[in-house]
Amino acid sequence: MRKPDGKIVLLGDMNVGKTSLLQRYMERRFPDTVSTVGGAFYLKQWRSYNISIWDTAGREQFHGLGSMYCRGAVAVILTYDVNHAQSLLELEDRFLGLTDTASADCLFAVVGNKVDLSEEAPGEGGQGGGHGPGQAGGGGCPAPRLSKQVQLEDAVAFYKKILKYKMLDEKDVPAAEQMCFETSAKTGKNVDLLFETVFDMVVPVILRQRAQGPPQTVDVASAPPPARTRSGCCS
Numbered sequence: 001m002r003k004p005d006g007k008i009v010l011l012g013d014m015n016v017g018k019t020s021l022l023q024r025y026m027e028r029r030f031p032d033t034v035s036t037v038g039g040a041f042y043l044k045q046w047r048s049y050n051i052s053i054w055d056t057a058g059r060e061q062f063h064g065l066g067s068m069y070c071r072g073a074v075a076v077i078l079t080y081d082v083n084h085a086q087s088l089l090e091l092e093d094r095f096l097g098l099t100d101t102a103s104a105d106c107l108f109a110v111v112g113n114k115v116d117l118s119e120e121a122p123g124e125g126g127q128g129g130g131h132g133p134g135q136a137g138g139g140g141c142p143a144p145r146l147s148k149q150v151q152l153e154d155a156v157a158f159y160k161k162i163l164k165y166k167m168l169d170e171k172d173v174p175a176a177e178q179m180c181f182e183t184s185a186k187t188g189k190n191v192d193l194l195f196e197t198v199f200d201m202v203v204p205v206i207l208r209q210r211a212q213g214p215p216q217t218v219d220v221a222s223a224p225p226p227a228r229t230r231s232g233c234c235s
């Protein structure tokens with residue numbers, strides 16, 4: 001297997017939809033998922049570059065693995081559930097620190113998933129793994145919509161906190177508006193946009209790292225063995 005030119009890592013609390021987003025993008029479908037154990041990766045050919053995309057487990061018991069997966073990453077996709085405010089807070093409290101091992105010029109994207117649950121018309125949705133209230137429905141009643149708990153401005157504010165944490169100047173990094181996304185792995189909304197924006201942005205980082213000397217690419221063969229690895233197809 002050719003060594004990847006760069007690594008992108010998805011981080012976020014359990015159940016926010018990391019695996020579903022990756023499967024929607026790589027396999028063009030929204031299958032049932034099981035909570036991830038350890039981590040798993042896909043390989044993506046983007047232009048002439050070989051990029052590995054790592055899906056990590058949000059469950060607390062695997063938390064310690066997160067910083068290993070982030071080692072040398074050129075981008076981290078921090079994912080939350082727009083219908084579950086706590087999942088955004090968790091990114092700041094539990095996940096941001098895991099990115100200390102990422103490459104010095106690592107890019108960050110902030111992604112609010114499951115927008116379909118608070119967008120669907122009454123009677124059409126409310127199923128599919130939301131955290132919040134409003135899924136009981138039942139009895140033939142129209143399924144109530146979930147109320148969206150996190151707005152895009154909250155994600156933008158979090159992005160600015162990331163820059164502060166990393167001591168980065170806003171003018172040296174992509175603008176928050178470019179790097180904050182609202183997605184639905186279920187409908188596919190903004191999923192291609194998310195991944196392809198990130199791919200386009202990591203290419204210059206990869207080139208810069210190559211020009212600077214020893215490549216900071218990651219050899220998946222020497223990556224820590226996850227408790228269970230599922231390697232997907234390359235496309």
Ligand SMILES: Nc1nc2c(ncn2[C@@H]2O[C@H](COP(=O)(O)OP(=O)(O)OP(=O)(O)O)[C@@H](O)[C@H]2O)c(=O)[nH]1
Pocket residue numbers: 012013014015016017018019020021031032033034035036037056057058059113114115116117127128129130183184185186187
């Ligand atoms: N309605 C809706 N449900 C979603 C969406 N994304 C994921 N889900 C559901 O949410 C649940 C959790 O999705 P996963 O992709 O397994 O979540 P995860 O972040 O990988 O969770 P861990 O592996 O435990 O960290 C599943 O029931 C998914 O079907 C979405 O965009 N919309």
Ligand SMILES: [Mg+2]
Pocket residue numbers: 018019020033034035036055056057058
């Ligand atoms: Mg998962």
